[in-house]
Amino acid sequence: MDVRTSRYYEVYARWRRDPHGFWAEAARDIDWIEPPKQVFDPDAGVYGRWFTGGVCNTCWNAVDRHVLKGRGEQAAIIYDSPLAGQKRTITYHRLQVETQVLAAILRNLGVEKGDRVILYMPMVPEAVIGMLACARIGAVHSVVFGGFAANELATRIDDARPKVILSASCGLEVGRLVKYKPLLDEAIRLVRHKPEACLILQRPQEEAPLVAGRDHDWAKLRDEAIVFARSVYDCVPVEATDPLYILYTSGTTGRPKGVVRDNGGHMVALKWSMQNFYGVEPGEVYWAASDVGWVVGHSYIVYAPLLHGCTSILYEGKPVGTPDAGAFWRVIAEHGCVALFTAPTAFRAIKKEDPQGRLLAQYDLGKFRTLFLAGERADPDTVQWAEKLLKVPVIDHWWQTETGWAIAGNPVGLGQLPVKYGSAAVAMPGYQVDVVDDACKQVAANTIGSIVIKLPLPPACLPTLWQQDERFKESYLAEFPGYYKTADAGFKDEDGYIHVMSRTDDIINVAGHRLSTGGMEEVLSAHKDVAECAVIGVADPLKGEIPCGFIVLKSGVERPAAEIEQECVALVRDKIGPVAAFKLAITVVRLPKTRSGKILRGTMKKIADGEPWAMPATIDDPAILEEIGAALQGKGLRA
Numbered sequence: 001m002d003v004r005t006s007r008y009y010e011v012y013a014r015w016r017r018d019p020h021g022f023w024a025e026a027a028r029d030i031d032w033i034e035p036p037k038q039v040f041d042p043d044a045g046v047y048g049r050w051f052t053g054g055v056c057n058t059c060w061n062a063v064d065r066h067v068l069k070g071r072g073e074q075a076a077i078i079y080d081s082p083l084a085g086q087k088r089t090i091t092y093h094r095l096q097v098e099t100q101v102l103a104a105i106l107r108n109l110g111v112e113k114g115d116r117v118i119l120y121m122p123m124v125p126e127a128v129i130g131m132l133a134c135a136r137i138g139a140v141h142s143v144v145f146g147g148f149a150a151n152e153l154a155t156r157i158d159d160a161r162p163k164v165i166l167s168a169s170c171g172l173e174v175g176r177l178v179k180y181k182p183l184l185d186e187a188i189r190l191v192r193h194k195p196e197a198c199l200i201l202q203r204p205q206e207e208a209p210l211v212a213g214r215d216h217d218w219a220k221l222r223d224e225a226i227v228f229a230r231s232v233y234d235c236v237p238v239e240a241t242d243p244l245y246i247l248y249t250s251g252t253t254g255r256p257k258g259v260v261r262d263n264g265g266h267m268v269a270l271k272w273s274m275q276n277f278y279g280v281e282p283g284e285v286y287w288a289a290s291d292v293g294w295v296v297g298h299s300y301i302v303y304a305p306l307l308h309g310c311t312s313i314l315y316e317g318k319p320v321g322t323p324d325a326g327a328f329w330r331v332i333a334e335h336g337c338v339a340l341f342t343a344p345t346a347f348r349a350i351k352k353e354d355p356q357g358r359l360l361a362q363y364d365l366g367k368f369r370t371l372f373l374a375g376e377r378a379d380p381d382t383v384q385w386a387e388k389l390l391k392v393p394v395i396d397h398w399w400q401t402e403t404g405w406a407i408a409g410n411p412v413g414l415g416q417l418p419v420k421y422g423s424a425a426v427a428m429p430g431y432q433v434d435v436v437d438d439a440c441k442q443v444a445a446n447t448i449g450s451i452v453i454k455l456p457l458p459p460a461c462l463p464t465l466w467q468q469d470e471r472f473k474e475s476y477l478a479e480f481p482g483y484y485k486t487a488d489a490g491f492k493d494e495d496g497y498i499h500v501m502s503r504t505d506d507i508i509n510v511a512g513h514r515l516s517t518g519g520m521e522e523v524l525s526a527h528k529d530v531a532e533c534a535v536i537g538v539a540d541p542l543k544g545e546i547p548c549g550f551i552v553l554k555s556g557v558e559r560p561a562a563e564i565e566q567e568c569v570a571l572v573r574d575k576i577g578p579v580a581a582f583k584l585a586i587t588v589v590r591l592p593k594t595r596s597g598k599i600l601r602g603t604m605k606k607i608a609d610g611e612p613w614a615m616p617a618t619i620d621d622p623a624i625l626e627e628i629g630a631a632l633q634g635k636g637l638r639a
């Protein structure tokens with residue numbers, strides 16, 4: 001761990017000197033049907049496009065080419081599901097056959113290049129096969145996380161307008177079966193744009209009734225298609241700039257943003273990251289313990305490890321409770337994982353259950369080299385606990401759904417740099433990260449400001465929002481001219497290490513899941529007895545943050561507040577989904593506001609977190625903050 005032995009500074013300087021040469025070189029690791037005409041075209045798209053004129057196929061690069069080069073019998077995916085009590089190994093050859101078969105089914109259902117396909121799936125191999133089959137035929141997939149409810153699914157269906165939806169009868173949570181099919185049916189009832197067909201994976205735990213004329217049994221169509229599919233459905237050539245997928249993420253309103261990912265740039269950056277950032281070799285076993293519904297799942301369960309010829313673990317379980325806090329060690333030992341990538345919250349959960357790490361003694365983690373954390377701020381306590389227990393480097397890295405890969409991190413592949421606890425380390429090649437004030441002037445080292453990225457963004461980052469160039473410009477490019485706004489605040493220290501402290505918008509991070517408090521406020525406001533509300537994220541030792549909703553009841557409402565609070569909790573679960581983890585609604589007489597009517601959410605959060613706070617000069621009525629403190633105390637929260 002030495003600045004002098006790491007190649008990072010040399011590689012970053014090489015990128016700064018010649019960014020196009022840098023990415024042209026990285027692009028040689030990808031099979032192109034036609035090589036790009038330009039590495040970067042500044043006149044294309046909103047801020048320029050990568051690898052214009054290039055023709056390629058992501059499924060070819062992730063699957064077929066490995067079979068051709070002799071990896072056919074290597075495991076591509078190891079599905080390990082303590083929740084289903086099942087394990088399954090899928091070789092690269094089998095993955096090729098299965099993607100061909102599903103590609104054939106999708107084509108028979110009328111899916112053409114450029115058509116959208118939504119996946120609303122649990123963590124089963126068919127979800128990965130579904131994504132790759134779309135890539136194979138040039139269809140654009142959009143995976144919706146299973147913890148979202150019908151309403152959220154409906155919003156995404158209406159925005160993406162898919163021809164076909166791939167789903168399953170159910171998902172599995174600890175001690176609970178999540179019936180997906182009724183949620184899917186309800187979503188389709190709500191949407192304006194009805195999909196032409198749904199392909200339903202009937203899981204053994206629950207058989208769902210199918211809607212005649214619309215729903216098809218996945219297994220039945222697979223059996224029929226397997227006979228003829230193999231020779232027919234080769235990978236379809238697509239432009240490097242064609243969309244591979246849309247992934248919806250929380251925006252500053254309830255309306256999610258459709259982050260677009262292209263084919264060419266995405267492959268180049270992800271492939272580069274596997275060796276240079278994660279330090280993983282082709283053929284090794286790599287595990288991202290996330291969900292295919294999140295960006296980490298897209299990039300590091302599915303695409304990057306497969307593009308790199310690794311074996312990727314698909315884990316349908318939790319860090320604790322399936323069956324115990326030794327679950328992660330069991331998976332690493334059993335499958336010989338060299339790296340694990342997860343969110344800090346997972347390690348906080350393990351630490352809580354097994355603080356001494358006693359369960360580790362049962363397992364041989366001989367092959368394990370590195371733990372990677374992302375998705376939320378990695379608290380130094382948890383990082384140090386994991387370092388001490390596992391005796392391997394624990395690497396924090398910072399990124400967003402929008403970027404698709406790390407903006408900053410400690411690149412073990414290039415040689416690890418010294419660790420600074422609380423910092424996500426240094427900017428990756430491709431990213432010039434600056435910290436600026438409101439006037440877009442760079443601030444001095446160690447001064448907190450808005451973290452921004454100089455345009456153009458590197459390959460794999462979003463070129464735009466799905467069919468919303470203007471919203472993309474407004475949301476990300478308008479406030480700081482020449483820069484992409486990350487909406488994260490923080491600072492760079494004298495060594496250029498980046499410290500990400502908080503969001504500058506209404507996004508909160510609950511157990512590594514990104515949620516909009518604005519979206520929850522929209523739901524609460526719709527309750528018939530709620531006059532107004534404010535949702536804030538309050539600190540939580542396990543999940544990092546949890547949402548807390550303050551509600552003001554309409555005058556004349558006589559029903560007990562506790563009853564309405566319970567209804568509010570149920571409403572958010574019903575409309576957004578269990579993943580919102582909204583369990584705390586507190587009735588107050590009024591909300592603290594500035595004289596111009598702006599709700600003082602920041603001050604409320606400080607009160608709830610027990611942090612020092614100052615009375616805002618613009619407050620309308622200072623007594624209201626005392627009322628908020630008392631209401632929090634009434635619920636047993638710090639105040």
Ligand code: COA
Pocket residue numbers: 122145146147148171173174178289290291294296318319320342343345346349374375510511512513543577578579580581
């Ligand atoms: N389908 C349906 N429901 C889901 C779901 C899914 N795919 N994923 C989560 N949920 C439900 C959970 O069952 C829970 O329901 P409950 O309120 O009935 O208990 C709720 O959504 C909240 O989920 P979560 O916040 O994840 O809490 P949890 O108690 O289930 O698990 C952790 C807590 C820390 C173990 C878990 O969040 C975790 O492993 N997180 C880290 C890994 C990760 O996925 N990070 C994301 C990006 S890297």
Ligand code: AMP
Pocket residue numbers: 249295373374375376377378396397398399400401402424486487488500501502503509512513514
């Ligand atoms: P998502 O789009 O779900 O990946 O969430 C992205 C947001 O999570 C970022 O904008 C940050 O606010 C937060 N985040 C992700 N990784 C980190 C990290 N390593 N340190 C601090 N915050 C992080």
